[in-house]
C-alpha cells in the first residue's frame with residue numbers, strides 16, 4: 001500500500017471544503033440567541049422547497065422522523081399497513097412501526113435495487129390474509145436513483161393509496177427531468193452527515209405540495225402546537241435546530257455541484273470497470289442518478305473487500321442483512337410473493353466504493369487503478 005487508506009465516506013472532508021462559510025453560518029446562528037425553530041430554520045425550509053420545486057418543506061430531527069411524521073400527518077397508523085422494501089436502511093421500516101402502522105416488504109428489481117412494481121401490484125391485488133388495509137406505498141430511491149415511480153404512482157392512483165417517497169439517498173435525483181421528492185403525495189429526506197445533503201449532526205426534512213398536510217405536520221413535530229402551549233393535534237418532539245439549519249443552508253447552495261462531482265466520479269469508475277467481468281451500476285432510463293452510493297455486485301465479496309483494503313481502498317456494504325432477516329424483525333413481517341429472494345441475493349453481493357464529492361482526481365485514479373488490479377484477471 002503506497003497511499004493512505006481512502007475511506008468509503010468522509011463527512012469531515014465535506015466540512016473542511018466549506019469550512020469558512022460553515023463557520024460563519026454557525027457564528028451567526030450562535031449570535032442570534034435563538035436556537036430552535038427560528039429564522040435559520042424557516043429560511044432553510046423556504047430554500048429547500050424552492051430548490052426541490054414543492055410548495056412546502058418542513059424541517060425535523062432526522063430522516064426516520066420525517067417518514068414517521070408524514071405517516072402521522074396522513075393518518076397512517078394503527079390499523080393500516082404500508083408497503084415498502086426490505087432492501088433499505090432499517091430506518092424506513094422502523095418509521096412505519098413508530099407511526100403504529102404495519103409494514104409489508106416486497107422484493108426489488110435486481111438491477112436498480114428498488115421496489116419491483118410487479119410485486120407491489122401482486123400484493124395490492126392479493127393482500128396477505130390478516131393484513132390491515134393499505135394506508136401508504138413507500139418506495140425508496142435507493143443509492144441515489146429513482147424507483148420505478150411511473151408504475152408505482154399508477155398503482156397508487158388505481159387503488160387510491162398515497163405514495164410517499166423515501167428520498168433519504170436521492171437529494172437532487174430526477175425522473176423525466178422532475179426532481180424526486182416532488183412526485184408523490186409527500187417525500188422524506190435524511191440530512192445525516194454522509195447523505196448527499198448532510199448536516200453536521202442529525203437533521204431531516206419532508207416536502208409536499210399539500211399546504212394543509214404541511215401545516216399539520218409542522219404542528220405534530222412540536223407537541224401538536226399551532227400556537228405555543230396549545231396542542232390541537234397529538235404530537236411529538238422532532239425539531240431541526242438553528243445551528244444545523246444554518247449549516248444546511250450553506251451546503252444546499254453547493255448540492256448541485258456536489259451531485260455533478262459524484263456523477264463524474266461514477267463515470268470514472270464505470271470506465272475503470274470496462275472490460276472486466278464486473279458490471280457498472282445500472283441506470284434507469286429517464287432517470288438521473290446522484291450516486292449517494294456507487295454499488296457493485298461481486299460474488300466473492302469478502303475476498304474482494306479484503307484485496308481492495310490491502311490496496312488502500314475502503315468499501316462498504318449497504319446493506320448486509322435485509323430488514324426481514326434482522327433479529328428485531330425476523331419472522332413477524334409480511335413479505336411479497338417472492339419472499340424477497342432477490343433482496344437476499346443482493347444483500348450477499350453488494351459492495352459500495354468510496355463516494356463523496358471531495359475525493360480528489362488523484363484518489364479517483366488510484367481507486368480506478370486498484371479496481372482494475374483486482375478485477376482484471
Ligand SMILES: *Cc1c(COP(=O)(O)O)cnc(C)c1O
Pocket residue numbers: 062063064065088089091092140166168169189190191192203204
Ligand atoms: C438514512 C436513511 C433513513 C433515515 O435517516 P436518519 O436521518 O438516519 O434517521 C431513511 N431511509 C433511508 C433510505 C436512509 O438511507
